[in-house]
Amino acid sequence: MSERGTAGAAWTRAARSVRTLSIPVVAVGAVLAVVPLWLDHSGVLMGVAVLGLAFACYAIGFNVIFGSTGQLFLCVGALAGIGGYGGAILADTVGLPVVVSILLATLVSCVTGGLLSLIAVRRSLGVIFTGIITLIFTLTFDALLLGLGSLTGGENGFLIESGADSFIRRRIPPYYVMLVLALVFLVVHGLLRRSHVGWAWRALRDDELAAELAGVDVARYRIYGALVGAAMLGLAGATYAFTEGRISPTTFGFAQVDVVVIVMLAFGGIGTLFGPILGAVTFTIVDEVLIEFGQLRLVVYGALVLLLFLFLARGVIPTARDVVTKRRVSQASAAPD
Amino acid sequence: MIANVLDGIVFGIQLGLWAAGLTLVYGLGGVLNLAHGQIAVISAVALAFGMDAGLPVLPAAGLALLVGGVVGLFLDLTILRPVYRLQGEARVLLSLLLTLGVAFIVDGFLNWRYPGRSLSLFIGGGAIEILGVPMRRGSLLASAITLVAFAALFSFFRFTALGRAVRSVIEDEEGARLVGIDPARMLRLILVLSGVLAALVAVTRSMVVSVDVQAGFGITVLALIVTVVGGLGSVSGALLAGIILGIVNVIAADVIGTFMSLVILLLAAAVTILMRPSGLLGVEE
Amino acid sequence: MLEVTGLAAGYEGNDVVEDVSFHVDPGEAVMIIGSNGAGKTTLFRSVVGLLAPSSGEVRYEGAGITGVPAQRIVRLGISFVPAERRLFPRMTVQENLALGAYPGRPDPGTTELVMDLFPRLAERRRQRAGTMSGGEQQMLAVGRALMADPRLIVLDEPTTGLAPKLAAEAYEALSALRDRGLTVLVAEQQVPLAMAFSDRGYVLENGRIRTQGTSAELADDPDVRRAYLGIT
Numbered sequence: 001m002s003e004r005g006t007a008g009a010a011w012t013r014a015a016r017s018v019r020t021l022s023i024p025v026v027a028v029g030a031v032l033a034v035v036p037l038w039l040d041h042s043g044v045l046m047g048v049a050v051l052g053l054a055f056a057c058y059a060i061g062f063n064v065i066f067g068s069t070g071q072l073f074l075c076v077g078a079l080a081g082i083g084g085y086g087g088a089i090l091a092d093t094v095g096l097p098v099v100v101s102i103l104l105a106t107l108v109s110c111v112t113g114g115l116l117s118l119i120a121v122r123r124s125l126g127v128i129f130t131g132i133i134t135l136i137f138t139l140t141f142d143a144l145l146l147g148l149g150s151l152t153g154g155e156n157g158f159l160i161e162s163g164a165d166s167f168i169r170r171r172i173p174p175y176y177v178m179l180v181l182a183l184v185f186l187v188v189h190g191l192l193r194r195s196h197v198g199w200a201w202r203a204l205r206d207d208e209l210a211a212e213l214a215g216v217d218v219a220r221y222r223i224y225g226a227l228v229g230a231a232m233l234g235l236a237g238a239t240y241a242f243t244e245g246r247i248s249p250t251t252f253g254f255a256q257v258d259v260v261v262i263v264m265l266a267f268g269g270i271g272t273l274f275g276p277i278l279g280a281v282t283f284t285i286v287d288e289v290l291i292e293f294g295q296l297r298l299v300v301y302g303a304l305v306l307l308l309f310l311f312l313a314r315g316v317i318p319t320a321r322d323v324v325t326k327r328r329v330s331q332a333s334a335a336p337d
Numbered sequence: 338m339i340a341n342v343l344d345g346i347v348f349g350i351q352l353g354l355w356a357a358g359l360t361l362v363y364g365l366g367g368v369l370n371l372a373h374g375q376i377a378v379i380s381a382v383a384l385a386f387g388m389d390a391g392l393p394v395l396p397a398a399g400l401a402l403l404v405g406g407v408v409g410l411f412l413d414l415t416i417l418r419p420v421y422r423l424q425g426e427a428r429v430l431l432s433l434l435l436t437l438g439v440a441f442i443v444d445g446f447l448n449w450r451y452p453g454r455s456l457s458l459f460i461g462g463g464a465i466e467i468l469g470v471p472m473r474r475g476s477l478l479a480s481a482i483t484l485v486a487f488a489a490l491f492s493f494f495r496f497t498a499l500g501r502a503v504r505s506v507i508e509d510e511e512g513a514r515l516v517g518i519d520p521a522r523m524l525r526l527i528l529v530l531s532g533v534l535a536a537l538v539a540v541t542r543s544m545v546v547s548v549d550v551q552a553g554f555g556i557t558v559l560a561l562i563v564t565v566v567g568g569l570g571s572v573s574g575a576l577l578a579g580i581i582l583g584i585v586n587v588i589a590a591d592v593i594g595t596f597m598s599l600v601i602l603l604l605a606a607a608v609t610i611l612m613r614p615s616g617l618l619g620v621e622e
Numbered sequence: 623m624l625e626v627t628g629l630a631a632g633y634e635g636n637d638v639v640e641d642v643s644f645h646v647d648p649g650e651a652v653m654i655i656g657s658n659g660a661g662k663t664t665l666f667r668s669v670v671g672l673l674a675p676s677s678g679e680v681r682y683e684g685a686g687i688t689g690v691p692a693q694r695i696v697r698l699g700i701s702f703v704p705a706e707r708r709l710f711p712r713m714t715v716q717e718n719l720a721l722g723a724y725p726g727r728p729d730p731g732t733t734e735l736v737m738d739l740f741p742r743l744a745e746r747r748r749q750r751a752g753t754m755s756g757g758e759q760q761m762l763a764v765g766r767a768l769m770a771d772p773r774l775i776v777l778d779e780p781t782t783g784l785a786p787k788l789a790a791e792a793y794e795a796l797s798a799l800r801d802r803g804l805t806v807l808v809a810e811q812q813v814p815l816a817m818a819f820s821d822r823g824y825v826l827e828n829g830r831i832r833t834q835g836t837s838a839e840l841a842d843d844p845d846v847r848r849a850y851l852g853i854t
Contacts (some may be wrong), residue, residue, distance in 0.1 A: 011519035038448045070426075123611055125428050128369070132565045133607055140556065147596030255554065258438065267435055298445025309431060310419055498724060505710050505721050512670065512708030514692040515701075516721050516766065 006245030011103035017194040021187060028277055029183045042254045045288075046171050050243060053178035054109030056258060059237035059264045059276030060185040061229040065113070068193070068201040068272035069225035071120060073113070074254070076261050078141040079230050080237025082109040085145070085152060087238035088247055091162035093151070099241060106234040113230020114223055121219040138254050145249045157248025164245060174243035181239060182277065187230050190273055197224060205271070252269050262303055269315030278316060340470040341588045349583020354483045355538050355556055355575035355617060356563035357490065364507045364570015366524040370434040372412070373535055374556030375443040380405040381456040381548045382447065394458065402536045405436070409532025412439070412468030413525045418615035421521065426605030440553060447550040457547035463511065470574045486537055490572055503527060507570045559617050566609045568619025582606060623668075623805055624700075624774060629678030631668035637676055638664040639829040646774065653816040653837070655850055656826035661699040662809035665826065666778050670702040671695040679804065682774075700765035707759050709766070711752025714741055718751050718762055722769025728773065735802075736765040739795050757788040764795065772803045781812050793819050799808045809846040813843075813850040817841055825850075 032053075037047040058071035058076050065073045073079075086105030090096045096104070116137060120130040136171045152158070167173045192198050200221040212218050242245045250256050264283050268275030286304065290297045312319055359373050387397030416439060420432045447454070458475075465472055492501040505513040506523045513520060538556065542548050563582060567574030581584040585605045590598035609617065632638040639661040646652045654842050667673040667682055671692035680688045680697060690701070710718050719736065720728045737744040740761040746754065751762055760780060767775055780796070781789035792816050798805055798818075804831040808815035817837050819825065824834045825846060833843060840846050847853040 057502070068608050119611065123614055125610075125614055128429060128566065128569075129614055132562065133610060136560070136603045136607045136610075138561060142601045143596060143603070147600070263437075266430075295449040296445060299442050299449065300445075302438045302441025302443075302445060305441060306416060306435060306585060309415065309434045309438065366809050399840065498720070498727070501713070501721055502716055502724055508710040508712055509708050511692075511704070512710060513721075514672065515670075515696060515704070515708060516726055516770065517696040518721075519691075530806050577641045 008335040010019070014191075017191060021194070022191040025183055025186050025190070028107065028186070028274065029179065030177055032182075032281075033176070036175050038040070040172060043171055045243075046175060048284065048288055050174045050178055050240070053175065053182050054240040055261065055264060055284065056182045056280035057240075058233060058261045059179065059183055059268070059280050060182065060189060061232035061236065062261050063229075063265055063271065063276045064189055064232065065117075065190075065226050065229035067265065067275075068189075068198070068205070069222045070127065070205055070221060071117060071226060072127045072134070073116070073226070074131050074135040074258055075116070075138045075141070076233060077252040077254055077257030078138040079109045079113055080240075080257060081141060081145070081249075083234030083239075084241035084247050086234075088158070088160045088162075088241050089151060091242075092158075092160060099164075101162070102235065102238040102242065104230055106240045107238070109234020110227055110231035113233070114227045116230075117223045118227030121222050135254075138258065142249055145246055152247070154322050155249065157246065157251065159246050160242060160244075163242050164244055168243050169245055173330055177239060177243060178236075181236060182276030185236075186230075186273065186277070188228070192228065192287055193273065197221060201225065218220075266315055267308055267312070269317035269319075272315070274315040274319050275315055339468055341591050342584055343467060343470050343472065345584030345587035346580055347472070347480050347583070348587060349580035350480055350576065351538075351541065351579070352481045352559060352563045352583050353567075353579025354486065354541065355533065355560035356575035356579060357487070357572050357585070359536035359557075359560045360564040360567060360570055360572065361503075361527050361530050361577045363564065365503065366421075367425070367428050367522075368417060368530075369429050369436070369561075370412070370438040371433055371557055372443065372530070372553075373436075373437040373531070373560055374553035374558075375440045376405050376408045376532050376535035377539040377556055378541070378553045379408055379443060379547065380445065381543060381552075382451065382454065382550065384458075384540060384543070385454065385456040394406035398540050401540055402457075402533050405532040405534075405536025405539075406529045407532070409454035409528040409530070409535075410525065412436070412532075413421040415527040417528075420533075421524075440557070441531070444551065444553055444565075451548070451550055455547040456543045458540070458543045473545075479544040482537070482541050486534070487576055494572070499526075506550050509572075521608060525539055542614075550602075562603070562606045565607050566616060568616025571618040573615065574616055574618030578609070581609075623650075624807065625679075625681040625682060626669060627681075628775070629668060629675050629680065631664055631673055631675040635676075635810075635814055637829065639668070639826070642826070642829075642831055643757075644676070644824050644831065644834070646805060646807050649800075649803060650822065651800050651808070651820040653748070653820040653823040654807070655811070655813050655823055655825055655840075655846075656809075656814060657849070658811060660826045661700050661829040663778055663824055666702065666704075666776055666809055667700075669702060670743045670776055672702075682758075694704060696770055696772075699771075699773040701770050701772035701775050703767045703775065703777045703780060703783045704722075705761045707763040708752040709759055711760055712750055714748050714750055714758075715754075715762055716747045719743070719765050719816045722766035728769060732769055732771055736768050739768075740765055756783045757785070757791075761786075761795075764792075767797070774807065775799070777806070779809055779811060781810065781815065784804060789815060789842045799827060813846075817851075 035049055036046065039049055058080055062073065063075045065071050083105045086108050087101045090101035090104055093099050116134055120133065125133060129135055163169065168180060200216045203214065203216050204218045204221060208218055237252060253329060260283065264279030266278055268279030290300050293300050359370060380401040384397050384401035388394065392400065416435045416507050420428055420435065448464055463482065465474060465477060494504055501515065502518045503523050503526065504507050505518060508513045510520050558585055563575055563578045566582065567578030582602050582605060586598050588604040589601035593601065610621045625760050626645065627643045629642045630640045642665055654662055664673065668675040670693065671690050674689050679686060687695060687698065687735055694792060699832050710721065718806065723729060724744065728829055742758055742838045743765055746758065751759065756760065780792050784792060796806055797819060808820065817840065823840050825832045
């Protein structure tokens with residue numbers, strides 16, 4: 001077989017992946033794109049929708065790290081916060097252009113995620129230990145946000161001046177900016193899953209030892225996952241910060257971000273491509289509906305989490321897939337041959 | 338310096354107590370109970386109510402311990418059932434998510450029903466000097482109670498058949514079954530015990546600072562870190578890790594400043610975990 | 623005493639052993655021989671309640687015990703010594719033995735019997751089980767099983783990882799126990815030792831009983847001689 005032949009085959013394969021991937025992604029994008037049509041009367045609701053998309057982005061990033069490579073990164077908020085705070089400080093205090101600030105902050109977040117993963121991989125930390133180390137990172141990040149008040153505004157955070165008069169502070173554009181980001185993340189994750197990287201991820205998730213024996217460099221592919229996921233988190237956090245114009249420790253807090261993202265992803269289905277979107281949309285709506293419960297909102301939210309995981313422990317998408325497969329199998333066996 | 342070390346030890350044995358219940362439940366059953374701090378808070382509320390109703394401190398504290406144990410039993414009998422059907426990573430993850438749900442419910446309910454409620458058992462009288470360092474009576478009494486609790490725990494595990502049976506499940510669950518020990522019953526016992534320990538956290542903590550209804554998550558997170566530093570499933574590891582981190586924390590606060598002390602404590606925890614992933618007194622795998 | 627009929631068991635829906643029937647009479651020593659992967663461990667695990675059989679029946683002293691969990695089976699008088707021993711590594715020899723008698727207190731007579739049988743254990747009472755040699759750990763595993771005062775002891779490859787001399791000693795200890803009236807069921811790859819020790823035997827191949835007979839009959843069987851005794 002000639003080299004051109006294999007290159008051509010790889011090209012066709014890639015083109016086919018893009019095509020099969022583009023249909024559901026475009027569908028999701030189309031559905032979400034019409035949301036502003038009936039929310040645009042309310043600045044508050046649009047804000048909720050933008051936050052929902054930011055969470056979709058976080059959930060995709062977390063899914064790349066945890067769902068694909070099994071590293072429990074309990075620092076989703078902190079990595080997004082590096083993006084958000086980093087971007088804001090670079091733009092406001094250092095005076096760099098907004099886009100450059102966002103990209104630099106994303107890079108910092110990406111490297112940080114990679115380093116955390118490198119530590120976890122080098123020390124062969126299991127799920128729980130990776131979780132604890134990254135949780136400690138989160139708590140350290142929070143402590144630094146509060147402690148370095150002159151830079152971060154401490155508990156109150158600060159208003160971002162850069163870009164305040166541009167389009168990203170208007171009511172509608174932020175929504176589409178975040179939507180494009182979420183769709184791009186989906187495509188990136190989808191393409192990675194179909195590449196040799198995705199193959200290695202599946203292998204190491206199935207059976208790490210077997211993957212290692214089969215010649216998969218498990219450590220390397222884990223770190224790839226963390227780099228990609230952390231970059232997504234940083235980019236989403238930075239972009240969200242500039243659209244919001246105001247950040248504080250709770251914008252990226254553990255209880256406000258990590259816990260919610262885990263619930264969203266576990267609901268949608270850990271490791272599935274569209275689980276994060278499904279989870280983020282569902283829980284953004286649920287959260288809005290729960291406002292009616294006033295102060296009891298947290299109780300209802302907790303009860304909902306309990307019920308969901310008691311009866312749907314693996315998430316919606318995997319459960320639905322099982323049901324469909326079973327029906328197909330039973331239809332096939334019922335059909336006369 | 339001596340003052341710092343003493344303060345650190347006082348805070349440290351508290352941390353050890355926070356972690357003791359958590360580490361036992363994880364070591365024995367592979368269950369990560371994120372509602373551990375909330376059990377403490379529920380017990381604190383029970384104690385506060387008992388005293389409002391005119392109960393003297395001791396019976397009220399007894400009531401709090403009872404409530405903690407009952408909550409532990411309740412978790413075992415209800416929401417942890419589906420967790421027990423899973424193994425390994427899936428088991429830890431589901432237990433974490435379900436107890437997180439419980440924690441939300443408890444936090445939400447208490448904050449709605451009793452906002453701003455807090456428990457403090459201030460122990461009056463002047464300070465007592467130890468090694469030339471004046472110590473608050475409340476802190477000393479809390480430390481004494483905690484140390485007695487640890488001594489009781491150690492004796493239970495070392496000298497009673499039931500305690501040995503619990504340890505055997507932590508060491509080798511299948512081996513335990515082969516000598517006739519039912520791991521599920523041991524786990525139930527330990528969940529009750531961890532509930533009682535959480536309640537004791539509330540009682541002793543409230544002698545030093547007031548425990549409010551939102552304190553749950555803070556307790557759980559620090560307890561989790563101490564648990565991991567000490568070694569999963571090791572009560573003596575939890576105590577040792579608590580004391581070390583307590584001393585580090587107090588000294589860092591004195592030398593560098595309050596906010597950085599938390600950072601230093603966290604870094605110390607991270608370094609320990611990285612140097613010894615199985616924890617100070619954990620089993621090497 | 624023990625009667626197994628048509629037993630099938632395995633993991634995740636794939637049966638490793640199928641349609642296995644055998645019996646052990648009171649006072650007998652019975653061996654189950656077979657190569658690595660024949661299903662001996664799976665068979666024993668499903669008999670002693672560590673694994674639920676997918677079909678078939680296990681009866682003990684006339685009562686059905688199919689699917690009864692291991693922690694209850696040991697109370698009925700069947701002690702199991704797995705090949706991995708499953709000791710409590712960070713506990714002392716003494717604590718391991720005491721747990722063997724759980725929930726009761728260790729019986730002084732039984733303790734003495736175990737110490738007589740394995741004097742090494744008496745010397746190392748306070749040593750942690752995990753720090754002992756393989757041979758000593760095997761003694762402790764058998765000793766711990768005896769502390770429950772069983773009527774039937776089931777051993778899965780008791781000579782795993784033991785040097786030939788130690789393996790022979792292990793079977794001497796088992797013979798001593800037999801002489802005291804204990805019924806023994808043993809699975810073994812080191813066939814000559816087991817054959818000299820037991821009255822009867824079954825050959826397990828690919829999850830099924832291939833042949834059975836008294837030890838003398840099996841020793842004369844040409845297939846058995848070729849496959850397990852290395853005699854052509």
